[in-house]
Amino acid sequence: MKKRKISVVSAWHYVRLIYRSVLFVLLMIGYILYRVRYREELTSRLERMPGIFIVMWALFAVEMVFRFFPSKYESPGCQKQFKRNYVKSGNTEIEIPDNHATVFVALIWIVSNAVFGALHMIGLLDDGFMILLCSLYSVGDMICILFFCPFQSWFLKNKCCTVCRIYNWDYAMMFTPLFFVQGVLSWSLLALSIALLFRWEITYYRHPERFSENTNEYLKCANCTEKLCLHKTQLRTLWKHIEEYTLDRVGRLKK
Numbered sequence: 452m453k454k455r456k457i458s459v460v461s462a463w464h465y466v467r468l469i470y471r472s473v474l475f476v477l478l479m480i481g482y483i484l485y486r487v488r489y490r491e492e493l494t495s496r497l498e499r500m501p502g503i504f505i506v507m508w509a510l511f512a513v514e515m516v517f518r519f520f521p522s523k524y525e526s527p528g529c530q531k532q533f534k535r536n537y538v539k540s541g542n543t544e545i546e547i548p549d550n551h552a553t554v555f556v557a558l559i560w561i562v563s564n565a566v567f568g569a570l571h572m573i574g575l576l577d578d579g580f581m582i583l584l585c586s587l588y589s590v591g592d593m594i595c596i597l598f599f600c601p602f603q604s605w606f607l608k609n610k611c612c613t614v615c616r617i618y619n620w621d622y623a624m625m626f627t628p629l630f631f632v633q634g635v636l637s638w639s640l641l642a643l644s645i646a647l648l649f650r651w652e653i654t655y656y657r658h659p660e661r662f663s664e665n666t667n668e669y670l671k672c673a674n675c676t677e678k679l680c681l682h683k684t685q686l687r688t689l690w691k692h693i694e695e696y697t698l699d700r701v702g703r704l705k706k
Contacts, residue, residue, distance in 0.1 A: 460526055460677045461597075467514075468593035474507070475586040482579050508636045511589075515622050515643045519650065526596070526677050528611075528618035531670060532654040537661045538668035545663045552606045553616050564627045571631045581628040582637075588625040596679070611680050614664050619651035 457465075518525070521533045530536050567584060570576045595602065596612055609615050622644035629637040655662055664670040672680075 458678045461679050464596055471589045475590050478583050478586050482583050527613045528615050531661050536669045540666055540668045542665050545659050546665045547663050556606050568631045578632045581632050584628045592621050623648040
């Protein structure tokens with residue numbers, strides 16, 4: 452199989468996956484260390500080191516602010532909302548994945564996080580766990596983009612991230628647990644993510660033609676700058692070769 456150079460957009464996805472993963476691992480180590488060894492909440496320790504909180508806040512706040520504006524370094528999946536990326540195809544029939552699936556995804560997310568929220572309210576989970584959960588979601592967000600997305604495969608059934616109906620829901624979903632964590636920094640991140648979500652939804656209902664591959668040429672495969680599907684195909688092929696090699700080696704060892 453011919454190797455293809457990774458796109459700039461995909462490379463940026465990997466950069467985010469790396470630093471989000473590092474952040475999650477550090478937070479998890481800190482959470483376990485302070486809870487088990489020092490009997491102290493992670494947030495209490497971080498409050499005595501406000502610089503760490505501010506860096507974490509700035510990292511995600513900057514990411515979200517950039518999402519409000521057109522950018523060639525972001526995925527077409529979140530850029531289709533902007534007028535400059537609407538390229539008329541000549542067709543007028545707007546075709547967008549079933550909204551019932553979209554509502555179902557929203558309900559699943561709200562209910563599942565409500566469970567964590569209830570456990571937090573009765574004292575079984577602390578603020579540190581909720582922050583750790585947000586960090587886990589941030590890593591999961593990049594895994595969905597780069598490797599496998601259960602929302603795409605099991606519910607929405609869309610062909611790729613470019614035409615995903617809920618692409619810009621990611622930050623609101625990521626910071627849902629912060630609803631239960633009091634503080635200016637936590638609630639400001641949540642508010643910014645909700646603003647991003649509202650902007651997306653308002654644009655969708657005012658200009659659905661921008662979100663349909665049938666009416667917007669920008670969403671066609673030929674015009675995609677991300678080429679993530681090609682990358683995913685390479686990964687699947689590599690995994691298949693690894694499985695075949697493993698089975699072959701196991702078969703030889705049994706002889």
